[in-house]
Amino acid sequence: xxxxxxxxxxxxxxxxxxxxxxxxxxxxxxxxxxxxxxxxxxxxxxxxxxxxxxxxxxxxxxxxxxxxxxxxxxxxxxxxxxxxxxxxxxxxxxxxxxxxxxxxxxxxxxxxxxxxxxxxxxxxxxxxxxxxxxxxxxxxxxxxxxxxxxxxxxxxxxxxxxxxxxxxxxxxxxxxxxxxxxxxxxxxxxxxxxxxxx
Amino acid sequence: xxxxxxxxxxxxxxxxxxxxxxxxxxxxxxxxxxxxxxxxxxxxxxxxxxxxxxxxxxxxxxxxxxxxxxxxxxxxxxxxxxxxxxxxxxxxxxxxxxxxxxxxxxxxxxxxxxxxxxxxxxxxxxxxxxxxxxxxxxxxxxxxxxxxxxxxxxxxxxxxxxxxxxxxxxxxxxxxxxxxxxxxxxxxxxxxxxxxxxxxxxxxxxxxxxxxxxxxxxxxxxxxxxxxxxxxxxxxxxxxxxxxxxxxxxxxxxxxxxxxxxxxxxxxxxxxxxxxxxxxxxxxxxxxxxxxxxxxxxxxxxxxxxxxxxxxxxxxxxxxxxxxxxxxxxxxxxxxxxxxxxxxxxxxxxxxxxxxxxxxxxxxxxxxxxxxxxxxxxxxxxxxxxxxxxxxxxxxxxxxxxxxxxxxxxxxxxxxxxxxxxxxxxxxxxxxxxxxxxxxxxxxxxxxxxxxxxxxxxxxxxxxxxxxxxxxxxxxxxxxxxxxxxxxxxxxxxxxxxxxxxxxxxxxxxxxxxxxxxxxxxxxxxxxxxxxxxxxxxxxxxxxxxxxxxxxxxxxxxxxxxxxxxxxxxxxxxxxxxxxxxxxxxxxxxxxxxxxxxxxxxxxxxxxxxxxxxxxxxxxxxxxxxxxxxxxxxxxxxxxxxxxxxxxxxxxxxxxxxxxxxxxxxxxxxxxxxxxxxxxxxxxxxxxxxxxx
Numbered sequence: 001x002x003x004x005x006x007x008x009x010x011x012x013x014x015x016x017x018x019x020x021x022x023x024x025x026x027x028x029x030x031x032x033x034x035x036x037x038x039x040x041x042x043x044x045x046x047x048x049x050x051x052x053x054x055x056x057x058x059x060x061x062x063x064x065x066x067x068x069x070x071x072x073x074x075x076x077x078x079x080x081x082x083x084x085x086x087x088x089x090x091x092x093x094x095x096x097x098x099x100x101x102x103x104x105x106x107x108x109x110x111x112x113x114x115x116x117x118x119x120x121x122x123x124x125x126x127x128x129x130x131x132x133x134x135x136x137x138x139x140x141x142x143x144x145x146x147x148x149x150x151x152x153x154x155x156x157x158x159x160x161x162x163x164x165x166x167x168x169x170x171x172x173x174x175x176x177x178x179x180x181x182x183x184x185x186x187x188x189x190x191x192x193x194x195x196x197x198x
Numbered sequence: 199x200x201x202x203x204x205x206x207x208x209x210x211x212x213x214x215x216x217x218x219x220x221x222x223x224x225x226x227x228x229x230x231x232x233x234x235x236x237x238x239x240x241x242x243x244x245x246x247x248x249x250x251x252x253x254x255x256x257x258x259x260x261x262x263x264x265x266x267x268x269x270x271x272x273x274x275x276x277x278x279x280x281x282x283x284x285x286x287x288x289x290x291x292x293x294x295x296x297x298x299x300x301x302x303x304x305x306x307x308x309x310x311x312x313x314x315x316x317x318x319x320x321x322x323x324x325x326x327x328x329x330x331x332x333x334x335x336x337x338x339x340x341x342x343x344x345x346x347x348x349x350x351x352x353x354x355x356x357x358x359x360x361x362x363x364x365x366x367x368x369x370x371x372x373x374x375x376x377x378x379x380x381x382x383x384x385x386x387x388x389x390x391x392x393x394x395x396x397x398x399x400x401x402x403x404x405x406x407x408x409x410x411x412x413x414x415x416x417x418x419x420x421x422x423x424x425x426x427x428x429x430x431x432x433x434x435x436x437x438x439x440x441x442x443x444x445x446x447x448x449x450x451x452x453x454x455x456x457x458x459x460x461x462x463x464x465x466x467x468x469x470x471x472x473x474x475x476x477x478x479x480x481x482x483x484x485x486x487x488x489x490x491x492x493x494x495x496x497x498x499x500x501x502x503x504x505x506x507x508x509x510x511x512x513x514x515x516x517x518x519x520x521x522x523x524x525x526x527x528x529x530x531x532x533x534x535x536x537x538x539x540x541x542x543x544x545x546x547x548x549x550x551x552x553x554x555x556x557x558x559x560x561x562x563x564x565x566x567x568x569x570x571x572x573x574x575x576x577x578x579x580x581x582x583x584x585x586x587x588x589x590x591x592x593x594x595x596x597x598x599x600x601x602x603x604x605x606x607x608x609x610x611x612x613x614x615x616x617x618x619x620x621x622x623x624x625x626x627x628x629x630x631x632x633x634x635x636x637x638x639x640x641x642x643x644x645x646x647x648x649x650x651x652x653x654x655x656x657x658x659x660x661x662x663x664x665x666x667x668x669x670x671x672x673x674x675x676x677x678x679x680x681x682x683x684x685x686x687x688x689x690x691x692x693x694x695x696x697x698x699x700x701x702x703x704x705x706x707x708x709x710x711x712x713x714x715x716x717x718x719x720x721x722x723x724x725x726x727x728x729x730x731x732x733x734x735x736x737x738x739x740x741x742x743x744x745x746x747x748x749x750x751x752x753x754x755x756x757x758x759x760x761x762x763x764x765x766x767x768x769x770x771x772x773x774x775x776x777x778x779x780x781x782x783x784x785x786x787x788x789x790x791x792x793x794x795x796x797x798x799x800x801x802x803x804x805x806x807x808x809x810x811x812x813x814x815x816x817x818x819x820x821x822x823x824x825x826x827x828x829x830x831x832x833x834x835x836x837x838x839x840x841x842x843x844x845x846x847x848x849x850x851x852x853x854x855x856x857x858x859x860x861x862x863x864x865x866x867x868x869x870x871x872x873x874x875x876x877x878x879x880x881x882x883x884x885x886x887x888x889x890x891x
Contacts, residue, residue, distance in 0.1 A: 061339050096336050133296055134264045157266055158328060159339035190409050194337040195264030198294045 022130040024150050024187045028141040029129040033088070035117040036104035041086065048143050050083045050178055052171060054115070055090060055127065055196065057097030057135035058107050061159040062193035066136060067111055070164040074172060075114045081179060087115040090127035095197035097135070098122070124198040134193035140174045140184070149174035151189030216324065216345035224251045224331040229323065229344040230306075232363050235351020239315035242353060243848075244346070245366050246270065246283065246307040246327065254333045255300035258288035260407050260443075261330075262299040262414045265337070268307065268329035275321060277314040284308045286369035287446050287455030290403055293334050297414035299405050300332075306366035313350065321348040364841035371444045371455030372836070373854030375806050375872050378460030380411075380441050387411055387433035388465040391445050391458060394805040396422035398449045399471050402429060406443040410435040421468035425805050428468045437462060457854070487642075488649045495540075495653020522665060528609035529662020533655035535613025537648055543617075544647025566704045567751035570712045573696040574719050574747050576689055581720060583686035585679070587727030587739075617654060704754065711753045718746035775821055780834035782842060785861070794829045795861040796882065799843060801836040806872055807856045814874035823880040829860075 022029055028051075032042040043051070054071075056063050078085045087108075091098040099107065104118045121127055130139060131150075140149035154167035174184045219228035226249040236242045248256045248268065257265040272280045286305050291298040313321065328341040355363075376392040389404055402420045406412040416432035427447070441460040446453060581587065661667050693716070701709035722743030729739060778784065780797060788795045798815075800807035814820060824831065834843045836855055847857065850869075858870035860882050870878055 060337070158269075159330075160328070160341075191264075192266060193264065195293065195296045195298070195332075197335060 022132075022139055022147050022150055024147050026147060027145055028139070028147045031126045031129060033119045033121050033126050035119050036101040036108070037117075038101065039117070041117045041119055043141070043145070046084045047145065050081075050143055050175070051141040052078060052083055052085045052175070053130065053132075053139040053141070054085065054087045055132045055135050055137040056087050057089065057091055057194055057196070058099060059097040060135045060194035063135050065159050065161045066153060066164060067113070068161040068164070070161075070169070072112050072114070074169065077172075078175060079114055079116075081175070083175060085115045086117050086119055087113070088119045088121050088126060088132070090121040090124045090132065090196050090198070092124060092198045093122060097194075097197070124196070127196055127198070132191075133196055134191045135196060136193050137191040137196075138171050140171060140178070142178055148178060148184045149187055152191040152193075155189075157190075157192035216343045218344055218346045220342035220344060222331075222340040222342060224254050224338055225249060225256065225329070225340055227327060227329075227340075227342050227344065229325055229327075229346045230359055230362055231323070231346055231348055232355050232359055233351075233353050234348055234356050235353065236311070236313045236321060236348055237353030238313050238317045238350050240353055241281075241310045241312040243363065244280070244309055244311055244323065245359075245362060246309070246325070247304065247362065248301070248307070248329065249304040250302065250331050253302075254331050255291055255298065255302045256305065256329055256331050258299035258301070258405065259283070259285045260299060260405065260409070262290075262297040264296055265298050265300070265332060266330040266339075268327060270309075271326045273324035273326070274311075275317070277317065278321065279312045280323075281310040281312070284370060286366065287371050287444060287453060288405055289446075290405075292415060295415050298332070299414075306362060306369070308363075308366055308370065318350050321350055322346070323348065367841050367844035367848070369455075370844070371457040374445075374456045374458040375804075375854055375856060376458075378441070378458045379463030379465055380437075380460045381462060381465045382433045382437040385433055386430055387437075388467065389429045389441065389460055390426045390463070390465040391429070391456065391460075392425060392805045393422075393427045393447070393456075394425060394808045395802045396424065396427055396468075396471075398802075399427060399447055400450055401448040401471070402427055403446045404429045404431075404443055405446065406441065408438060408442065411438050411441050412443075419467075420471055422471055423468040426468070428465060430467065487646050491646045491649035492653035492656070495650040496656050498650075498654050499657045525662045525665070527606050527662075529659045531606040531609040532613035532658045532662070533652070535610040535615075536617040536655040536658075537613075537651035539614045539617035540647045540651030540654065541644065544644050544650075548643050566700055566708055566754050569696055569700045570715065570750045570754055571747070573693055573700060573712055574716060574750060576693040576696060577716050577719060578723060578743070580686045580689035580693060581723050583682050583689055585683060585686075585727075587723050588730055613655060613658070617651060708754060712750060715746040715750035715753070718749075719743050722746060775815065775824060775831040777831040777833040780832040780843075782846065785832060788830060788832075789861055789865065792863050794827065794863045794882075795832055796824065796829050796879075797832045797834070797859045797861065799834040799836055799847070799855040799857045801855060804836075804855055810856060810858075810872075810874045814876050814879055817876045817879075819876055820879040823882070827883060829882065 028043060030043050032040055035041050058064075075085050089097065089099055089104065099120070101120060104120065107113075108115065108118055119126065127133075132139075134152075136153045138149065138151065138153050139147060142148040149170065151170060153171055154164065154169045156163040156167035170186055170189055173186060177184045218230070219226065226247075228247040228249075230245045230247060232243045232245070246268065250256050257267045259267045261267055267285075268283070270280075270283060274280060285307055286301070288299045288301060291300045291302065311323070323346045324343065325345075326341065326343045328339065330337055330339050332338070374392065378389055378391045380387060380389040382388075391404075393399070399420075399422060403418055404412065406414070411434055412418075413432040413434045419430045421428045421430075427445070429445070439462075443458065445456045445458060447456060448454075697709065697712060697716075700712045704711075719742075722739045722741070722745075724739070725742065726739030775796075780799075785795060785797060798807075798810075800811060802808075823829075834840070834846070836843050847855070850857070856872050858872070858874060860868045860870060862868070862883070868882075
């Protein structure tokens, strides 16, 4: 029994990626990932800029809830304020929500989304480095390259698009705090959504 | 596809003609009420039954790394208030390092609804429920609007729903009276949960209600001390002020949930669990058992049925003046014969026991039929030792021919014979080995028999290898008879102990049956002995004895099941209090008769309960006082899930135990503190409520 337990727990350990990484107040983990246009995008490319990371899964109802206009508006506002918005898809090949580069571009166009880049983190390495586990799961990195916000997109964990109007959007709040030169009032929340299928 | 399913879900859930149930693509959901006629001014319980499709799951209140708990939005008549959802004990479901706290089976969430005193008439409950249902690849949000039409009335429970609510309550975590303790050190969090009977725990998992204490997916190491379970995992952050959650405790197949709070305190780690460490524990038990078996084997040599064979052989070895090499060969051959036979006997015993007991290996000593057979066996051996009858006369002569052959083969058969004829006069040692073989894993049990054989062979081996010994052998004689008769005493004492166990298990009827068959067996063997003394066949005696042995277990299984069950259900209360097991009916009857009752609830895992039972409740002063005041004691055992107890506690607004209640003759009820003192108990007076000490 003991032996079985040991085997089982070592299996779990092997299977469990470290989910410890992006910590609010600490430098954001570096990454270099290919985007849907074949470019390699690195965090180092955006020194001195505020960066938003948005984990996505086009088939996830929690993501779809926000793609109903709310996310588009958030992305447009961010772009206007000179914030770099990176959409990241970490779904494993063959899993729900995994997309090819062409599918990603088509999806961005047809939904009126406007990220600076759509990153295809097919290995899941970037998600593991940040400890991203749901879609959506949001990170805001300030101009100094420090994680300023990590967590859910808003305050109402549901899949109902009607809730986006009533909820507090934590990313919006974090960005406006940063823009005003203040510390982010709510720097971390519990993310909700579909789990990322590595 | 998921979008289509969502659309379908929305369509199906459209609240056009809301019903009390809905079938969604991945979940069947139903709103049920314990009563169809809630009583105004009272509260009643409703249940939300979620039945995920096979392979899918719904979520606990804290879903883990991902997922979402069901939420409910009520539309209720004015002033009718629904309380928060209560969740049953969840399971873990890990997908690629992401921890989910889930229910993979039908699960029932409960909530209490309070009806205002002046309310009357129709009472429609409308609930809009949203939940997430997932398998290992997909997550689908589903929702439904459910409507249940009730009308005020007597508040009587709906018999049709009884089973659902019973099982729902059994699945709920039980509130732990004591606080747990936790400490965060070096990125690890360690939680200590007070728990009695930690030796029976096979596995445990702590489901934290918070988000920043335990890293959900971090494998939890569970250890135990005598009175606490220790759970250790990666810490998700700096130490929180307090910790809350549900500990899922598995004792074999039985699952127990404990809802607890923990405060910061020093926590050290404990020993491995007995489930995990069952093998370790067994091997720890194996060494003493093996030692005793070898010692027992050595002592068996002195048994009257073995010693003559051994001494004859040994003396022939000494007399013949064999070469040392030859003596050694014979010694080894003898040992081989002995060990072979004891091992075969052990194998037979283990196989028989196994076949009889099925999977429940360690539980057979709880089986009254096994006890009664052991009782009869020890009685027969005791009577044999006492000289009432003989067993080995025939076998001994039959084997003698083979054994008297010279050389190694003769020695081998002598050994085999010695071991075989030793079996009837196994004595307390063989019984000990038998006992060990019953509780140890089969292979270890077998090893005990090998040890017994080795011990039995040891003196002869010594004689074979140490020539000096051959000259100093004690001679068989009358002293052996005396020795044998003395050994009858421990054997008969063993029978007595077994009779006590049988009485505890089956009550007076079972004990009487056991004693009756013991009497029959004794008479039969006596008859046999008398006829043996006159050198005539003793078969009628054997027939009577055999009948007694066959009839006893059969008779036991024919006893009304209730006796056995009642005896089984009676918890180990302090004897002196003469506690009877609680039922609502018994309590009501006592109250109607105006009799004062001290009622308490306990469970084997409840530490405070055990402390009280060994402390204040066990005191003679309390027993005396209760007797004088005519206070009868009732006890409810919550070791296993029990719907009646759960309902009773809930009615009193209690989720956990211990609970000590005093019903005075005048009908007043006093709840005593959870830690009892003798003074508190002796202050209880039959006429009214407790006078404060």
